[in-house]
Amino acid sequence: MSTTATDQSKEIPAGTKSAIKGGEFLIRETEANEIFTPEEWSEEQKMIAQTCKDFLEQEINPRLDEIDSMKHPELMPSLLDKAGELGLLGTSVPEQYGGFGMDFNTSMLVAEILGAGHSFAVAISAHTGIGTLPILYYGNEDQKAKYLPKLATGEWKASYCLTEPDSGSDANSGKTKAKLTDDGKHYLINGQKMWITNGGFADIFIVFAKIDDDKNLSAFIVEKDFGGITMNEEEKKMGIKGSSTRQIFFNDTKVPVENLLSDRENGFKIAVNILNIGRIKLGIAAIGGSKAIINNAVNYANERKQFGTSISNFGAIKHKIAEMAAKVYASESAHYRAGQNIDDAYDSLIGQGTDPAQARLKSVEEFAIECAILKVNGSEVLDFVADEGVQIYGGMGFSAEGPMDRAYRDARINRIFEGTNEINRMLCIDMLLKRAMKGHLDLMSPAMAVQKELMSIPDFGASDGEELFAKEKKALRNLKKAGLMVAGAAVQKLMQKLSDEQEILMNLADMLIEGYVAESCLLRVEKQAGQKDAEAVSIETDMMRIYLYEAIEKAAAAGKEAIYAFAEGDEQRMMLMGLKRFTKMEPHNLKNARRRVADHVIAKNQYPF
Numbered sequence: 001m002s003t004t005a006t007d008q009s010k011e012i013p014a015g016t017k018s019a020i021k022g023g024e025f026l027i028r029e030t031e032a033n034e035i036f037t038p039e040e041w042s043e044e045q046k047m048i049a050q051t052c053k054d055f056l057e058q059e060i061n062p063r064l065d066e067i068d069s070m071k072h073p074e075l076m077p078s079l080l081d082k083a084g085e086l087g088l089l090g091t092s093v094p095e096q097y098g099g100f101g102m103d104f105n106t107s108m109l110v111a112e113i114l115g116a117g118h119s120f121a122v123a124i125s126a127h128t129g130i131g132t133l134p135i136l137y138y139g140n141e142d143q144k145a146k147y148l149p150k151l152a153t154g155e156w157k158a159s160y161c162l163t164e165p166d167s168g169s170d171a172n173s174g175k176t177k178a179k180l181t182d183d184g185k186h187y188l189i190n191g192q193k194m195w196i197t198n199g200g201f202a203d204i205f206i207v208f209a210k211i212d213d214d215k216n217l218s219a220f221i222v223e224k225d226f227g228g229i230t231m232n233e234e235e236k237k238m239g240i241k242g243s244s245t246r247q248i249f250f251n252d253t254k255v256p257v258e259n260l261l262s263d264r265e266n267g268f269k270i271a272v273n274i275l276n277i278g279r280i281k282l283g284i285a286a287i288g289g290s291k292a293i294i295n296n297a298v299n300y301a302n303e304r305k306q307f308g309t310s311i312s313n314f315g316a317i318k319h320k321i322a323e324m325a326a327k328v329y330a331s332e333s334a335h336y337r338a339g340q341n342i343d344d345a346y347d348s349l350i351g352q353g354t355d356p357a358q359a360r361l362k363s364v365e366e367f368a369i370e371c372a373i374l375k376v377n378g379s380e381v382l383d384f385v386a387d388e389g390v391q392i393y394g395g396m397g398f399s400a401e402g403p404m405d406r407a408y409r410d411a412r413i414n415r416i417f418e419g420t421n422e423i424n425r426m427l428c429i430d431m432l433l434k435r436a437m438k439g440h441l442d443l444m445s446p447a448m449a450v451q452k453e454l455m456s457i458p459d460f461g462a463s464d465g466e467e468l469f470a471k472e473k474k475a476l477r478n479l480k481k482a483g484l485m486v487a488g489a490a491v492q493k494l495m496q497k498l499s500d501e502q503e504i505l506m507n508l509a510d511m512l513i514e515g516y517v518a519e520s521c522l523l524r525v526e527k528q529a530g531q532k533d534a535e536a537v538s539i540e541t542d543m544m545r546i547y548l549y550e551a552i553e554k555a556a557a558a559g560k561e562a563i564y565a566f567a568e569g570d571e572q573r574m575m576l577m578g579l580k581r582f583t584k585m586e587p588h589n590l591k592n593a594r595r596r597v598a599d600h601v602i603a604k605n606q607y608p609f
Contacts, residue, residue: 016085019348020341022367023432025516025547026480027446032527036105036340038500045106060117064406067119067242076123076244077201083270084154088114089128093136094356098146104346104363105339108284112335115285116292118410119242125285126197126243127151128506129256129278131158134206134219137357138262138270143221147204159202161193162249162271169423170270172217176209176250178446181258187211187260189228189253191218199231199246201296205249208267217267221259228253239409258591269513276364278418280342280371283378286334286414289407290385294607296403297321297389300396304607311392318598319591320388325601326543326594327381329609334520336376338370345536369431372424373513377548379414386411404604425509427500432512433498447488450481454578468534469526472548476519477583482582486559492567507562514551516559521547531597539600540609542593549590556583 020028041049059082062068067075083089091107093099102110110433132151135143150156167174176191189209196205205222222229232247262270298321301312307510311317345363350356364371390397390404397404417423436443467473487508490498498504525544528537559579567575 007260007492008537013242014351017609019344021435021441023435025370026432026483027441027443027513027517029477030519030523032523032530035337035523035527037524037527038120038336039470039524039531045109047111048106049113049267052088052110055083055086055088056114056117056120056521060120063141064118064242068406070242073244076120076242079120080123080127080157083124083156084152088124089132089154092129092277093152095474097136098152099148099446104360105336108335108339111281112284112288112332115288116450118289118406119240121285122240122243122287122413123198125281126160127154127158129281130160130274131198131202131206131224133274133277133394134160134261134270135582137273137361138219138266139221143261143513144260147153147221148473150532151204152426156203156479157208158276159196161196161199161205161207163195164192165194169420170206172215172273174208174217174501176207178209178211178218178220178255180211187220188565189250189255189256191250191290191573193250194247194248195235196246196248198244198532199248200244205229205248205346206261207248208271209494210409211264214265215315216265217265218572219254219261219267221261222250222253223259224254226253226255238465239406239412241409246469259449263395272366273361275366275418276371279375279424280335280338280364280367280415282418283331283374283376284339286378286382286411287332287335288329289411290324291607292383293385293389293404294321294324294328294601295323295409296407296488297392297603299605301392302392302602305321312598312602315595317392318595318602320392321370321601322543322546322594322597324385324388325597325609327384328607329540329543330486330517330521330547331374331387332609333524334370334517335374336434337520337523338367338374341370342367357361367433369428370516372419372427372431373509373516374538375418376421376428376509377517379411379417380413382414422502425513426513428445428509429505430499443484443488450485451488453481456487468529469522471586472522472545475552476515476522477546478582478584479511479515479518479552480557482555483508483515483597485578485582486511486562486573490562490566496601501565503564504562507558507565510558511555514587515553518548518551539597542597544609545588546590546593546597549585549588552583552585559583 034317043164066072078090087100088110091102091110092459094101111125151158164174164176172426176189176193178187179187180187189207191209203224207220207222208217211218228251230249235245272391274419301321302310304311340487342363345366346359347364349359356360362363384406393402393404396402399405422425427460435441490504490508494501521544525537525540530538555581560576563572563575563579
């Protein structure tokens with residue numbers, strides 16, 4: 001693998017470089033030439049992706065049953081060693097520490113392809129993400145020099161110890177303690193951690209604990225050889241059975257003071273910022289898994305015959321295949337759009353003289369809203385695709401002899417990993433509103449403009465113009481207005497109480513998520529149409545319209561539920577009228593659109609986009 005992929009962003013048109021803030025997509029119209037699309041991967045990036053595909057085909061897929069059996073504890077570490085030899089463990093680690101220093105979107109591409117690797121995907125993502133990145137972004141120079149080269153090659157394996165029996169979503173409530181020894185040279189760590197991925201074979205643990213009576217967590221780099229570490233047997237899990245998951249106990253574990261990571265009480269901030277990266281990487285890995293499921297499902301549908309014909313010829317099966325493809329295509333579009341935003345923010349910060357590690361952290365933190373959105377969307381697309389994959393296989397989908405059994409079980413954890421989808425939905429809105437209150441985003445002016453528009457005579461759509469996808473763009477603008485209208489009214493009505501109305505927050509989040517993903521899909525298709533022509537992307541256009549129509553339906557349902565929850569009388573009637581007005585679309589034959597998409601995928605016998 002070469003390192004020149006770091007120059008990839010330089011090949012993107014200048015329009016991509018316009019500064020956009022995280023969350024600003026809601027109030028700012030994005031141009032197609034501002035986003036990156038997967039059609040723009042360089043030849044080198046395609047080679048990196050092929051390296052990942054070959055590794056899965058040669059090393060992982062033939063051993064899936066063996067990996068899941070856990071009969072050979074040395075198997076997963078040996079597979080990580082082989083991945084390390086190919087450079088797959090050092091994608092985000094700078095060259096000076098033995099890695100490849102890839103840009104964010106290229107590391108996302110690696111995560112996507114390896115996301116089809118079932119339990120291996122979990123092990124490698126934990127090692128390269130939450131295991132390695134805290135040291136890369138928060139370690140001092142001595143810590144980086146000591147640990148990163150061995151983590152980049154796989155000589156040492158890493159894990160991340162945050163969750164405790166009574167501390168999950170409320171991470172800062174952990175009870176693990178660290179106490180300075182009398183000679184001031186070590187911390188003694190005592191406590192229990194659970195659900196620790198890679199726990200059974202890790203050499204390095206990123207451990208979160210409170211020093212004395214501190215209010216906030218601190219973080220430590222703990223080597224297994226420090227002693228005082230014991231663990232339970234491997235957890236028996238619904239899925240990802242081949243990933244090592246242990247409870248770990250620290251009993252007077254003696255950690256040198258120089259292994260305190262960052263500053264005292266900075267642990268919670270480390271956990272939050274590393275999870276931002278983990279969220280978007282999980283989302284794109286889920287899309288990689290989704291593509292593999294589609295490939296299997298389409299292949300089976302073409303081979304399976306009933307009533308004298310392949311089941312892929314039946315309309316009900318075509319409906320499923322098209323829905324699977326459209327959701328994956330839209331989610332993929334959103335992930336790489338956000339990934340490029342992060343890369344652009346990083347380049348801007350570097351240009352201002354910011355330290356590279358700080359620049360990476362700040363660039364991801366800027367797009368924390370999008371990271372939360374994509375974690376939810378990617379994991380739920382995977383769940384949908386896995387469920388439909390089982391259905392296409394029919395009885396064989398329920399059999400452990402077929403591939404859907406493992407895919408279905410392994411998919412489920414992703415809605416819990418990296419913060420549950422409920423937590424991430426509420427985080428989306430919480431972060432958006434906090435940025436508005438701090439003046440980082442001006443949500444008030446657009447929300448007031450929408451309120452004013454509600455009192456005006458409706459635009460009946462007589463002048464959509466000749467612009468490409470003019471009707472779809474108008475529908476998206478209105479979808480954003482619907483979100484602003486409902487969110488603005490909820491904030492005005494409930495004020496500080498809104499944070500306690502979790503159901504309403506999740507309704508608002510669904511409107512936000514659908515708007516972002518639908519817009520990303522439209523921009524991707526528009527950009528391709530500009531580079532080729534509209535006819536050349538007719539199937540992609542069908543997928544975009546399928547997703548857009550369904551996104552508007554979902555947003556309308558979520559908005560209606562929210563309005564019912566906090567508005568009454570004339571206010572409720574006015575808002576429901578506004579919601580109907582902003583979520584209206586002209587009729588479109590989605591059945592025929594789905595059939596065209598399905599026919600294309602079926603003919604290719606795989607996910608071809």
